[in-house]
Amino acid sequence: MLEKITEAAPTNANLTGIAILLFTGCAGALLLLRGRREAWPLLGLLALLLFNSVLSKNFFSIVERDGAYYGTPINLLNQGSEVMLLAIGLTLVIAVRGIDLSVGSVMALSGATCVILMKEAHCGPLLAALLSLAVAGGVGLFNGALVTALNIQPIIVTLISMVGVRGVAMLITRAEPVTHTDATFAFIGNGHIGGLPFSMVLVAAVFVVAALLCRRTALGLFMEAIGDNERASRLAGVDDRRIKLWLYGFSGLCAGIAGLVAASYISTADPDRVGRLRELDAIFAAVIGGTALTGGRFYLGGTLIGALLIQTLSTTMYIQHVPSEIEPMPKAGVMLLSCLLVSEESRRRLLELLGLKRGQ
Template sequence: MKHHLFWPVTLLALLLLFNLLYDPSFFSIKIRDGRLYGSLIDILNFGAPLMLVAIGMTLVIATKGIDLSVGSIVAITGAMACMTISKGTDQNSLGLVAMAVIMALGLSLLLGLWNGFLVAGIGIQPIIATLILMVAGRGIAQLITNGQIITLNSGNYKYIGAGDLFRLPFSIFIVAVVFGAAVLLTRRTAIGMFIESVGNKPVASRLAGIRAKSVMIAAYLFCGLCAGIAGLILSSNVSSADGNNAGLWYELDAILAVVIGGTSLNGGRFYLAGTVIGALIIQTLTTTIYVINVSPEITLVVKAFVVLVVCLIQSESFRQAIVSRWKTRRYPAEKETTRHA
């Protein structure tokens, strides 16, 4: 029970079990047009952008930072890619789509560098530095799209978010590649140790010879890149870009996924696998709310309440306080005897 993945996995299993009891066909998977369909596949497919954003957020939080601008970066990159493709004579041109993807990801790296510069270079508090882009980012996305919803008719671009590979959504493989790269870089090299060191003791790590500023900038760069990829998946899945609503509140869901996965907001040790499970919990919860036909007006309230319960159950200090209080009520005589002794 003390393993960092125990509670996230347990909560995910309970959510899936509830859905199975409520709807026995929840686990059913069918093959249609050479592709797998079902609620479980939908959870993986629709949860892919959140998993990507949460993976990037994990490394930023591990440095004792925060990135509130990821939702805006999602909107900006989607808008940039769609606007680039829409101006081409042949929207289905593979070269045009590739250029749009490269430009969008390059812009996401630039935005991540901007956040890292404000935090590590100038020394602005992370919540303030990224709040600037969070607020301005929506305006930038609106400027790119001229305040309009850009629609596309590009099969090659749509494949990113709505295509399939080996009968599974292509977005799942994108997440797998990014997750694998993050694990290799942070667990098979010294980069992970540097990130945890900067998050735990930034001054001590600097005195030990670690370039703390470079590590922090790299974390924000990676977070921006993950948000950019998520923006491509979201916009390509619907073949459109909405600068005002794309990626809305993704920053909050990503932070919740990281916390549910066991990574502390105080920085230091981080758990990428726990983050992915946390993102799956949030997406499964969203799916569950729709399955049980909860009124749209109270959907966010229900979601917030469940996430609160999840975080409390996962908190070891909260569980210890509950157990201690239960023992006090169950054995009051022993407490009195101990006090007098």
């Protein structure tokens, strides 16, 4: 272990690593002083970055090639974009006491639909992508319609969709991975703008749209009202059913975009593996970011931090050669610790245990 630390430490002592650590630490401290819930996942991310700065060789190294930047920090953003997109949509659904377990399967369907349209229907990449997003949004609206019109439990509706939608993806691809060679479509997952991955531009665009709708219009207030007390919000005149319907549609759309990124990044539409268990990562990202599964308050910024934390954790275990069969154990442990830090009750009990705060 000491030899590994000695080898890794000098290579990570670069300006990029120091800047990232200082920015993350200062942002976490500032949010903590302001009492923001986003501080805890950010501090958890800082802990992971510090761990990698010591034990992961060249973790913070970034190189410039042909006008684009490459390196582990860039890969974290690029590979984490899928979970970020899923988590943004899921955060809004969870805010109104819903859940969407179908987003991983919708990812697979979106990517498969796009590639099949390009290869077999000879559609252009733009038209194929738009039609795929329409299909993904349609699945979301279908889920929302069953939840709002028929009053079926969201977990049941989306669990059925999770199975059925992946079945449709398997059907249209004949249960085989379908490759593509279209350079325009490949740009979605592998292209760069201003040296940064194009996938992050998509994440930023979706985040800005969601944030503006939720924080600059009455929609956010209505969502919190529905999540806190659905019956009271309905009596106050809030059209909770229509809001839920469109939020499920937005979640499906986010999953569709994530599916296009995934299919573009690996140049393959894999109906079996793409999006597999991604819905769990997205839910964890939202919860770690401070959004309560009971509805009400939601934190889009915390969701992005939670998604980045999960991706950093996965990358760390890969770099440290953690066997795949035991990988879920440390991942679950870190997620549990992060959730405990987010919980006000667990923090209060910890302070009481350490003798820093008297019990009530």
